[in-house]
Structure formats: structure tokens, C-alpha cells
Amino acid sequence: MSETIQDNKFVELSYKVIDQKSGESLIAVEYPIGYVHGMASALDESVTKELEGKKKGDIIEVPIDCNILYGPRDESLVFTDRIENVPEEYREVGTTITMENAKGEPRNFIVTRMDDTTLTVDGNNPLSGRHVIFKLEVLNVRNATEEEIEFGGAIVDEPDVGGAVKVPI
Missing domain, CATH: 2.40.10.330 (Thrombin, subunit H)
Incomplete structure (x- = not known):
């Protein structure tokens, strides 16, 4: 049985940001992003709330008013x-x-x-003034390790330049 997204689960996602007016894809990640659910995250709170209870393979679409996140165009x-x-x-x-x-x-x-x-x-954020749909696909859900929970996110090894360095994603 597939695990569901809840606090202290490590979640991997892919996503697209689609302009609501034109339907144009504005941003698409080229590689999965990972985070520990319930911890401070780069994802907006409205997105993490929608992800709660979802499982691998689920796709959600969250409308976002970028005027709230980034302010209106100036x-x-x-x-x-x-x-x-x-x-x-x-x-x-x-x-x-x-x-x-x-x-x-x-x-x-x-x-x-x-x-x-x-x-x-x-100098505006490229999404300022737009209304978008954040379309996410859940790629994986698993228990986060103690180290990931303590670190607050995914831990990856950087290229070997004299030793592995752990960095948040």
C-alpha cells in the first residue's frame, strides 16, 4: 500500500506553473524536488495543505494568485x-x-x-501580477530519515571536491 503525505514524510514532486489566462507553461522542473512534509518548505502553505493525504501518482492543481506571493507588477x-x-x-x-x-x-x-x-x-518577479495553476505530481512518499527531519529537507552529496558536503534542496 502506498504511503500518504503527512508530517515527517519525505516527498518527491515534479511540477509545472501554468498561466491561468493563456494556458502557457511558465515553469517546469527538470528534476524532482524533495522536502520533508510539515517542515519549513519552499512550497507555499496553500500547496502543502493540498498535498496532505495524497500518495505516489496523485496529481493536484492549485490556483495561486501571484499578487499575494510576489506583489503586483511594478x-x-x-x-x-x-x-x-x-x-x-x-x-x-x-x-x-x-x-x-x-x-x-x-x-x-x-x-x-x-x-x-x-x-x-x-526587476519584477517573473510571476508578479499573474494568476497561475501550480500543477504537481507526487513521485514518491516515504518516511523521512531522522537526519532529513533534523536538516529540514533532502540531503544530497555534492560532487567530490575534497569530501561530501550536505546541502538542503
């Missing part, structure tokens, strides 16, 4: 400049540029558009 965070004012290493759509405001606070901007004369960066 057009004052979108800048276009002449391309010659931008260093060459940033002249590619999708590149992240970290900039600081007058107070020295960092913010990430993503290059969203580029042509022969201009480049546009956007």
Missing part, C-alpha cells in the same frame, strides 16, 4: 537603455543582473528584451 522596475551602455556579458535575454538602489539594497533584474539598439531589464 512598471517602475522596468528599464530600457541603449545597448552600448550595457556591458557585453549582460546582453542576452534571460541574464540576471544584480543592481543596488541608493540605500545599497540589492535587487535582481532580468534581461527581458533586446534589439540592435536597446536592452530592457525587469
Whole structure:
């Protein structure tokens, strides 16, 4: 019998984020994510509540208002400049540029558009202002190890660069 998701279970998932308006897939994970249910998680609480009681093979769809998670879109965070004012290493759509405001606070901007004369960066989270569906598939459910519970998530060995290092996923 398949185990169900509840506190202290290790859960592996794959997921997609789908724009409710267009039906377009905005994000899809290329590898499973794992977490210990009931522990602090990168997943929104509304998602973990929907996962409660599910088992391997179940698929759920959770509508999310990204205005609540990331705030509404702020057009004052979108800048276009002449391309010659931008260093060459940033002249590619999708590149992240970290900039600081007058107070020295960092913010990430993503290059969203580029042509022969201009480049546009956007400091909004790519999901800001959107209504999405978080579609998840439960790939595995098992008892979490004591070490995973203590660590608060999945433990993986990093590539051998002088010894294994444990990192949260």
C-alpha cells in the first residue's frame, strides 16, 4: 500500500506553473524536488495543505494568485537603455543582473528584451501580477530519515571536491 503525505514524510514532486489566462507553461522542473512534509518548505502553505493525504501518482492543481506571493507588477522596475551602455556579458535575454538602489539594497533584474539598439531589464518577479495553476505530481512518499527531519529537507552529496558536503534542496 502506498504511503500518504503527512508530517515527517519525505516527498518527491515534479511540477509545472501554468498561466491561468493563456494556458502557457511558465515553469517546469527538470528534476524532482524533495522536502520533508510539515517542515519549513519552499512550497507555499496553500500547496502543502493540498498535498496532505495524497500518495505516489496523485496529481493536484492549485490556483495561486501571484499578487499575494510576489506583489503586483511594478512598471517602475522596468528599464530600457541603449545597448552600448550595457556591458557585453549582460546582453542576452534571460541574464540576471544584480543592481543596488541608493540605500545599497540589492535587487535582481532580468534581461527581458533586446534589439540592435536597446536592452530592457525587469526587476519584477517573473510571476508578479499573474494568476497561475501550480500543477504537481507526487513521485514518491516515504518516511523521512531522522537526519532529513533534523536538516529540514533532502540531503544530497555534492560532487567530490575534497569530501561530501550536505546541502538542503
